[in-house]
Amino acid sequence: MYRYDEFDHGFVKARTEEFRDQVERRVAGQLNEDQFRPLRLMNGLYLQLHAYMLRVAIPYGTLSATQMRRLAHIARTYDRGYGHFTTRQNIQFNWPRLKDVPAILDELAGVEMHAIQTSGNCIRNVTTDAFAGAAADEVIDPRPVAEIIRQWSSVHPEFTYLPRKFKIAITGAPNDRAAVKFHDIGLMASANAQGEIGWAVHVGGGMGRTPMIGKLINGFVPHADLLAYLESILRVYNRYGRRDNKYKARVKILVHEEGLDAIRDQVEAEFEAARGGVLTLPQTELDRIAAYFVPPEFAEVATEFDLEVERRRDPAFARFVENNSFPHRQPGYASVTVSLKPVGGAPGDASAEQMDVLADLAKKYSFGELRVSHEQNIVLPHVAISDLRDLHAGLVAAGLATGNIGSITDMIACPGLDYCALANARSIPVAQELSRRFADPARQKQIGPLKIKISGCINACGHHHVGHIGILGVEKKGTELYQITIGGDATEQASIGTILGPGLSAEQVPGAVETLVDTYLLARASPEESFIAAHRRLGDAPFKEALYGSR
Amino acid sequence: MKAELDIVTANELLSGAVVYLGRDGALHAGLAAARLFGPDKTAERDALIAKARASGRIVGIETEKVAVEAGGVLPQRLRERIRANGPTAPYGPERQDLGAPHVSL
Numbered sequence: 001m002y003r004y005d006e007f008d009h010g011f012v013k014a015r016t017e018e019f020r021d022q023v024e025r026r027v028a029g030q031l032n033e034d035q036f037r038p039l040r041l042m043n044g045l046y047l048q049l050h051a052y053m054l055r056v057a058i059p060y061g062t063l064s065a066t067q068m069r070r071l072a073h074i075a076r077t078y079d080r081g082y083g084h085f086t087t088r089q090n091i092q093f094n095w096p097r098l099k100d101v102p103a104i105l106d107e108l109a110g111v112e113m114h115a116i117q118t119s120g121n122c123i124r125n126v127t128t129d130a131f132a133g134a135a136a137d138e139v140i141d142p143r144p145v146a147e148i149i150r151q152w153s154s155v156h157p158e159f160t161y162l163p164r165k166f167k168i169a170i171t172g173a174p175n176d177r178a179a180v181k182f183h184d185i186g187l188m189a190s191a192n193a194q195g196e197i198g199w200a201v202h203v204g205g206g207m208g209r210t211p212m213i214g215k216l217i218n219g220f221v222p223h224a225d226l227l228a229y230l231e232s233i234l235r236v237y238n239r240y241g242r243r244d245n246k247y248k249a250r251v252k253i254l255v256h257e258e259g260l261d262a263i264r265d266q267v268e269a270e271f272e273a274a275r276g277g278v279l280t281l282p283q284t285e286l287d288r289i290a291a292y293f294v295p296p297e298f299a300e301v302a303t304e305f306d307l308e309v310e311r312r313r314d315p316a317f318a319r320f321v322e323n324n325s326f327p328h329r330q331p332g333y334a335s336v337t338v339s340l341k342p343v344g345g346a347p348g349d350a351s352a353e354q355m356d357v358l359a360d361l362a363k364k365y366s367f368g369e370l371r372v373s374h375e376q377n378i379v380l381p382h383v384a385i386s387d388l389r390d391l392h393a394g395l396v397a398a399g400l401a402t403g404n405i406g407s408i409t410d411m412i413a414c415p416g417l418d419y420c421a422l423a424n425a426r427s428i429p430v431a432q433e434l435s436r437r438f439a440d441p442a443r444q445k446q447i448g449p450l451k452i453k454i455s456g457c458i459n460a461c462g463h464h465h466v467g468h469i470g471i472l473g474v475e476k477k478g479t480e481l482y483q484i485t486i487g488g489d490a491t492e493q494a495s496i497g498t499i500l501g502p503g504l505s506a507e508q509v510p511g512a513v514e515t516l517v518d519t520y521l522l523a524r525a526s527p528e529e530s531f532i533a534a535h536r537r538l539g540d541a542p543f544k545e546a547l548y549g550s551r
Numbered sequence: 552m553k554a555e556l557d558i559v560t561a562n563e564l565l566s567g568a569v570v571y572l573g574r575d576g577a578l579h580a581g582l583a584a585a586r587l588f589g590p591d592k593t594a595e596r597d598a599l600i601a602k603a604r605a606s607g608r609i610v611g612i613e614t615e616k617v618a619v620e621a622g623g624v625l626p627q628r629l630r631e632r633i634r635a636n637g638p639t640a641p642y643g644p645e646r647q648d649l650g651a652p653h654v655s656l
Contacts, residue, residue, distance in 0.1 A: 027565065032607045047610055049634050051567035051647040082642055095647060098565050346641045417630060418638035426633075428640035478628060 001064055001369065002147045002292045004112045011155075012109045015116060019043045020102035027099065044115025045101055048421050054093045054101060055118040056108060060128040060146040060170075061089030061372040065359040068370055070111040072355035078104050083355065085340060085348040087412055087463055088167075089127045089372040090118060094419055116154065121162045123153035123234070127169045129177045130373035133293060134335045134381040136327040139189040140197050142172035144290040145226065148281065152227055159234050163241030164249035166234070167206075170199075179374060179490035181205045181214040182466060184251045185233060188492075190220065198222050203233055203263070204255030205494075207460035212252040213494045215260045217267060223286070225271075228279040232270035236263060296367035301332035301384045317392050319441055320403035325388065334385055336366075338378040338395060339402040339410060343439040346428045347413040348376035357398040365391045375412055377405065407444040408452060408517070409435045412463050416456030416473060417480070423456035425473025425480035430454055430509055437510045438517075447517055450531040453488070466490035468532045469516055470497040471509060482509050486516065486543050487535045498540055501548040512547055519546040556587040558617050558624070559600055560634070561609040568647035569634045570609065572599060578609065580649050582624055582635045587617065 004012070019039070026036040040046075044055040056071070063071075071091055075083045078100045079093040086092055096104060108114055117124055126146045133141040149168060153159065159166070169183040180186030186202035198220040205214025221229045237251045240258070255263050311318035325334040338358065341347050350358070358378055362370045365387045366380035373379055383391055395401040404410050411434065414420065416427030431454055438444060453467030457474075464470035470485035481503030488497030504512055517531075519542055524534045535543070559572035570578040571585035576599070579585070588596040596614065604612055616627040626632050633639065637646040 029607055033610050047562055047567055049630070050569060050637060051562075080642060080645075098567065344641075349641065416640075417633060418640040423630075426639065428638075432640070475629075480629065 001062055002059070002143075002289070008112070009109075012112075012114050012116075015043070015114065016102060016105040016109050019105060023098060023102055038120070040101075041119040042116070043101075043105065044118035045096075045098075046119065046421075048094070048415075048419050049417075050419065051095045052098060052101070053419070054096045054104060054115055055086075056091050056093070056113060056115045057118050057125045058090050058113070058372050059150050060126050060132070060143055061130055061374070062132075062143065063370040063372065064111075065363040065368040065370065067111045067113055068355050068359040068362065070107060070113070072352040072359065074104055074107055075352040075355065081353075082349055082351045084346075084415060085350065085372050085376050085378070087374050087376060087414070087461060088125060089130075089374055090125060091372070092415075094415075120160075121164050121166075122160050123156065123162075123166045123168065126150055126153070127167070127178055127183075127374055129171045129173060130337075130371040130375075130377075130379040131177065131326055131335045131381065132172060132371075133295065134326075134328050134330075134333075135173050135177075136329045137175055138173045138329065139191055140172040141290075141293055142170045142187075142189065143293045144286065145187075145199075145223075146170050147289055147292070148227065148286075149230065152230070152279075159238060162234075162238055163243045164246060164251075166237070166251065168230070174492065176490075176492040176494075177373075179463070179466065181492070181494040182207055182211075182463075182490060183214065184237075185230065186214045187226075192220055196222065199226055199229075201229060201233075204252040204260075206250055206252045207463060207465045208250070209247060209458040209460075210250075210252065210256075211460070211465040211496045212256060213496065214252075215255060217260060217264050224281050224283075225275050227281060228274040228277065229267070229271055231279055232267045232274055235270050236266040240266070295330070296369075296382055298330045298333060298382070299384065302386050303332040305385050305388075315441075316396075316401070316403060317389065319445075320392050320395075320401055321388055323403045323407065324405045325383075328382065330382070332385055334383055334388070336380045336383045336388070336391065337373065337405045338380065338400050339404050340377050340400075341404060341410050341435065342399060342402045343409065343435050344432050345435070347411050347431050350378070354398050354400055357394065357400065361391055361394050364394075375410065377410070403441070404444060406449045406451075408438045408447050408450040408513075409444060411435065411452045411454060412467070413454040414456050414462035416454075416462075420456060420461075422459055423473065424458075424475040425456050425482065426506070427454045427456040427462055427471075427473060430471060430473070430482065430506055433506075433510050434513060437514065446527075447521070448527070448530055450517070451490075452513070463490065464488070465496050466494070467497060468535070469513060474503055476503065480506055482506060484509075484512055484516070484547065486540060487532070489532055500540065500544045515546050516543050519543050555627070556589055556617055556619065557593075557596060557614045558582075558585040558587060558626075559596065559603070559612065559614055560585070560631070561603065561612040563649055564608050564610060566647050566649050567610070568649045570649075572603065578603075580646075582626070585617075585624060587619065587624070588614075 202214030371379035455462035485497030
């Protein structure tokens with residue numbers, strides 16, 4: 001993992017002291033709320049329905065055991081004993097007190113973390129594949145590039161007041177597990193005919209009220225030129241992005257309205273001026289950053305693992321291995337996803353005790369490394385297959401052994417109207433009810449991979465647009481209603497779900513999902529045809545008919 | 552017939568907790584203490600809001616519609632009912648406590 005150098009330490013410490021002073025002046029009445037609000041937002045401090053909310057950046061979702069333990073300590077000491085892991089690979093604390101926030105930032109700085117640029121019209125935390133540096137299908141480990149982008153974008157003087165927020169996602173694998181086509185910029189590694197690594201750059205993707213799939217603006221930007229190319233896009237966006245209407249201010253609108261070719265011409269002109277300059281990454285600097293991400297010293301371990309035997313011996317463990325382990329590039333190892341989606345739970349929530357357990361298990365079984373996935377789970381990236389049983393036992397004891405990754409109960413849900421000041425409807429109770437409805441592991445296995453994503457408003461923090469089944473909470477005449485979408489996909493086969501019909505009440509949602517699932521089970525060509533594959537073959541019609549009849 | 556009235560609500564500066572402008576002119580944590588403003592009290596309500604806002608000690612001051620039913624005060628919007636009672640999700644339904652000392656009340 002990257003370690004702060006002297007500059008990083010000094011910078012984060014200075015920002016914390018600056019915010020401490022700003023809080024003191026606010027409390028003393030020297031700053032009013034209009035003056036203070038942009039200052040607190042720059043440090044990740046929101047005001048939600050019930051209390052302040054602190055959003056802490058987890059750079060590209062990567063955490064050490066020490067950092068996870070510190071998050072547990074913060075949850076226990078300054079909050080209510082839990083935290084919420086988000087689709088942006090961050091963590092949110094829902095109940096901090098204003099006067100405690102400088103102390104929390106001190107605690108974070110002590111483990112090389114902060115909350116800078118988790119709000120505001122700036123470049124936000126870069127996100128990536130939760131299996132980065134471990135996945136067997138990876139072309140390149142994206143973390144060093146993500147770290148370079150983090151350093152470049154942190155308090156970038158030119159891009160601190162963009163027309164709107166700006167999100168960059170990066171994946172080093174051809175199988176997109178970072179939803180890169182739904183970000184302002186999405187980067188996907190590829191190798192050219194000479195075997196050189198470069199980046200396919202997608203621009204103008206996003207969700208929210210105007211969902212769009214990112215468009216390929218350049219199929220191969222050489223590794224060394226990547227920063228210059230990113231800066232070129234940001235410059236064009238900063239110059240031409242709309243500032244008169246926040247709903248039309250994202251780069252996706254600019255690309256849509258001006259056309260990709262026009263934007264590409266502008267970017268290429270900027271790039272011609274920028275490439276070869278100070279933003280060109282010298283190999284020594286690439287090597288210096290990459291050195292922080294060298295693979296751990298893997299042991300020679302047994303690679304034999306008889307799932308059939310395990311299935312007979314301990315079905316829950318076998319299910320856990322089958323669903324929650326992911327192929328590792330190192331023989332004898334696997335990446336393990338720890339589900340934060342227990343039956344009846346709030347997706348993404350973890351108690352302080354669970355965070356401590358995760359830190360302990362990461363230290364014991366995963367070289368002290370953890371990741372936060374954009375699907376609101378925790379990944380232990382490097383687990384010896386021979387340790388899986390012991391790891392599973394540790395997770396069982398902490399209520400963290402749900403073997404449901406990729407299944408219908410592995411839902412994304414935003415905090416919704418239970419916490420969020422922007423929400424129109426609740427998300428968490430809908431997710432809870434669905435997870436109870438589909439709790440039976442045998443039924444989950446019968447259904448196979450199916451991603452449900454739930455948002456409590458059109459801002460789409462719960463990624464409903466890319467759910468195989470998406471659920472969007474709206475408010476109509478004081479009542480919560482839920483629109484059902486179908487056919488969304490966040491992977492490299494990106495698609496945006498279509499709305500099937502009028503909104504349903506919360507009570508009707510589980511039944512509606514049952515109907516869609518039953519329609520799929522009846523119509524699928526074989527048990528191997530997944531829900532999304534069946535939808536691609538069949539289209540919306542049979543699902544719409546099943547849910548709404550012929551109206 | 553239900554009477555539809557206004558209350559004045561905000562978040563307390565230090566804790567962020569939900570507070571209500573009370574009948575005594577102070578801010579209170581509980582909805583039950585909220586002062587109810589009828590249509591004939593709009594000017595007085597707005598003057599109190601302006602005064603509260605000018606104090607700079609509370610955040611996000613808003614008026615909300617409530618109904619008085621069986622002696623109880625019921626916010627008309629679900630959002631406000633959740634603000635009054637706390638999250639309906641796990642780890643709820645506790646509300647933020649104001650704590651002490653605080654600067655707003």
